[in-house]
Amino acid sequence: MGLKRTxxxxxDAVRIALTSGLTRKQVADDLGVGLSxxxxxxxxxxxxxxxxxxxxxxxxxxxxxRPENRLLKEEREILKKGHPVLRGPxxxxxxxxxxxxxxxxANRLCDVVGVSTRGLRAFRSRPASRRQRSDLVTLAHIKxxxxxxxxxxxxxxxxxELKEVGLNVGHRRVGRxxxxxxxxxxxxxxxxxxxxxxxKFNIAPNLLxxxxxxxxxxxxWAGDISCVWTREGWLYLxxxxxxxxxxxxxxxxxxxxxxxxxxxALKMAIAFRAPPKGCIHHTDRGSQYCSHDYQKLLCxxxxxxxxxxxxxxxxxxxxxxxxxxxxxxxxxxxxxETRRKAEMAIFKYINGxxxxxxxxxxxxxxNPVAFERKVA
Numbered sequence: 001m002g003l004k005r006t007x008x009x010x011x012d013a014v015r016i017a018l019t020s021g022l023t024r025k026q027v028a029d030d031l032g033v034g035l036s037x038x039x040x041x042x043x044x045x046x047x048x049x050x051x052x053x054x055x056x057x058x059x060x061x062x063x064x065x066r067p068e069n070r071l072l073k074e075e076r077e078i079l080k081k082g083h084p085v086l087r088g089p090x091x092x093x094x095x096x097x098x099x100x101x102x103x104x105x106a107n108r109l110c111d112v113v114g115v116s117t118r119g120l121r122a123f124r125s126r127p128a129s130r131r132q133r134s135d136l137v138t139l140a141h142i143k144x145x146x147x148x149x150x151x152x153x154x155x156x157x158x159x160x161e162l163k164e165v166g167l168n169v170g171h172r173r174v175g176r177x178x179x180x181x182x183x184x185x186x187x188x189x190x191x192x193x194x195x196x197x198x199x200k201f202n203i204a205p206n207l208l209x210x211x212x213x214x215x216x217x218x219x220x221w222a223g224d225i226s227c228v229w230t231r232e233g234w235l236y237l238x239x240x241x242x243x244x245x246x247x248x249x250x251x252x253x254x255x256x257x258x259x260x261x262x263x264x265a266l267k268m269a270i271a272f273r274a275p276p277k278g279c280i281h282h283t284d285r286g287s288q289y290c291s292h293d294y295q296k297l298l299c300x301x302x303x304x305x306x307x308x309x310x311x312x313x314x315x316x317x318x319x320x321x322x323x324x325x326x327x328x329x330x331x332x333x334x335x336x337e338t339r340r341k342a343e344m345a346i347f348k349y350i351n352g353x354x355x356x357x358x359x360x361x362x363x364x365x366x367n368p369v370a371f372e373r374k375v376a
Contacts, residue, residue, distance in 0.1 A: 010041045017042055090115055091132070092180060094123040138162065138169055139177050146183055150353060152329035154185050157358075160365040185328070202290065207306035208282045212318040214244040217372055218275040221249070221303075222282045223265065223289070224319040225257060226327075228346075230336035237346060238265040238288075241319055242273070246360055247368035248322070248350050249273055253343050262288040263297060270301055277302030284308045284316055326354070 017027045017038060024042075028035045093113040097120055100109060110117050145161045146153060153161060155175040162169050178184065214220045220243040228235045236257045240250035250269025254261040269275075281303040283289040289307070298305055308315030330349045336342040356369045363371045 010044075013038060014042050090119065091123070094120055098124075135173075135177060138167060138173070139181060141165060141167060142174065142177055142181075142183060148357070150329055150349070151333075152185060152325075152358075156361065157365070160359050202295075203285055204305040204307045206282075206309060206315055207280050207304060208315070210315060210317070212243050214242075217242055217244045218273055218279050219244060220280045220282065221269065221275070222316060222319045223250075223262065224284060224316055224323065225262065225286065225288065226323040227257070228327075228331050228336065228342050230339050230342050232337075232339050235336075235339040235342050236261055237323075238262045239319065239322065240265050240269040241322060242368075243318055245363065245368040245371045246318065246322070247355050247372065251346075251350060253339075253346065255339060257288070259288045259291040259294055262286075263294055266294070266297060275301065275303075278304060280304045280306050282306040282308070282316065284313075285310060325358075326350075 013027065013031055013033065016022070016031075017024055022030075024038055025035055028038045031038075093115050096113060097106060097109040097115070106120065107117055110120055141162055142158060145158060145165075149157070149161070155171055155178060158178065159169060159171050159174045162174065208220065208222075212220070212222070221240055222243055223238065223240045225236055225238045228237060233255065236254050238252050238254075238261045239248055241247065242249050249272050250265045250267070252261055252264035252268065254264075279302070281298055283306075285307050288294065295305065313320055326346070326349060330345060331342075334345070336345075355367070357367050359365045359367055360371075366374070
């Protein structure tokens, strides 16, 4: 009986070794027998019917396809990482091989991206050209400016920022370096309607008529309300912009969209700028801006009241653009656990980046503070 079990065990071992796809060493270790013993069993049973011809043929085919499958998997993973590289110059492909040689064999990387191993060796020993050294310096500045701009600068603003620090670069070169190194701006969208125009308050005419330019500060102001989603619920943000420089001169946040939110933003702007009488104050037709308390404050300081047409966001495009900017560059990039964290981030963005640093195409690529200083 014991001999019969031993024969069955040998036959099972041979069958596993020939059809499982494992190496003989792995099978021997798993079964607790010596490798030489397993080889003897396989030799002794090779001509028997322990394994059918169909199973043996299938096992041999699997064995042949296994290395090919491994190479295809490698190639797929390489292509995932290097898709933009395949259309780039050879130097770019050589750098890709160098960066990923710890994960894949160098010869496989070379085959996939279409370069030779001989060329790779020459690339390693070749000193960097003057243009390559210049690109490395420019790339270091691009990465630093991307960090300082909260990752919000695309090619045009990045180019202007680099020129400001003394680098003579063009849009194409900056775009190429950003594209090759995966430096890009990602934008998403989440929307909530914040304008309540279904009320019985008086409506003012549209004095701006979509003319969002001003020769001097405190000639035209514009305000609006938007919202930020947090895990605690909505946080509402009211702002006042000086249309001369697009500078945020007043802002306030609240967990409720009431008239006191808009009033606090307006009071901050008045305290900061002390505008002369006759300054145009433009908003939409929201109940917060049409309320008696808000209008009373405007009248007290001599503002000319202007309001957008019903349901027309283009009549207040300058402030809508600001909200799109702050959401794309800050709000949509993070999940906000609390309203307080969102409020602190908004404060830092407005006072630490948007007003003193962020460049605007409408201002000749200057930031709001520098633009006002130039006029003064």
